[in-house]
Amino acid sequence: SKPVVAIVGRPNVGKSTLFNKLIGERLSIVDDVPGVTRDRIYGECEWSGRKFSIVDTGGIEPASNDIILSQMRSQAQLAIDAADVIVLVTDIRTGVVATDSDIAAMLLKSGRPVVLCVNKCDTVGSPPPEFYEFYNLGLGDPIPVSSVHGHGTGDLLDLIVKNL
Numbered sequence: 001s002k003p004v005v006a007i008v009g010r011p012n013v014g015k016s017t018l019f020n021k022l023i024g025e026r027l028s029i030v031d032d033v034p035g036v037t038r039d040r041i042y043g044e045c046e047w048s049g050r051k052f053s054i055v056d057t058g059g060i061e062p063a064s065n066d067i068i069l070s071q072m073r074s075q076a077q078l079a080i081d082a083a084d085v086i087v088l089v090t091d092i093r094t095g096v097v098a099t100d101s102d103i104a105a106m107l108l109k110s111g112r113p114v115v116l117c118v119n120k121c122d123t124v125g126s127p128p129p130e131f132y133e134f135y136n137l138g139l140g141d142p143i144p145v146s147s148v149h150g151h152g153t154g155d156l157l158d159l160i161v162k163n164l
């Protein structure tokens, strides 16, 4: 069957916006309220002649005991377990936060290939200095992306397909 790519990250970094951009539809709800994507949502994608499924997940807040947040976390864990490649989405505007490091550690433990997306890099050209701190997550080269404008999604897809 088709390989599966899971989009994970904490709430509000732009996972659903990226998902919609990659599948070219608006299947997933984008919202300013963190944690709106409660269920996993699947879409189909094709790049460089490779077909794969993409799954959008609710945000991960590893430290929380809240019931909804912990359900979102289990959903994300299920998606991670079923994924061939995982895209960790982060946000250039906040920089690296503790939750990003927690999720990165969780993903490294999964042993699956991870592609690191630094979202909301809306300005074209060389990324801002804050971009380089994302190397500290230990997930290899981060890819600057603007999911709203679509900048960088080609580079992201190249790296996803390389890891399939």
Ligand code: GDP
Residues within 6 Å of the ligand: 009, 010, 011, 012, 013, 014, 015, 016, 017, 018, 029, 030, 031, 032, 034, 035, 036, 037, 059, 119, 120, 121, 122, 145, 146, 147, 148, 149
């Ligand atoms: P999710 O919770 O990770 O799924 O995040 P959403 O996709 O719902 O987006 C959260 C907010 O970030 C929304 O207001 C989006 O419009 C905004 N957003 C997402 N991607 C970008 C981007 O590339 N640039 C900017 N400026 N805003 C973005």
Ligand code: MG
Residues within 6 Å of the ligand: 015, 016, 017, 029, 030, 035, 036, 037, 057, 058, 059
């Ligand atoms: Mg979402």
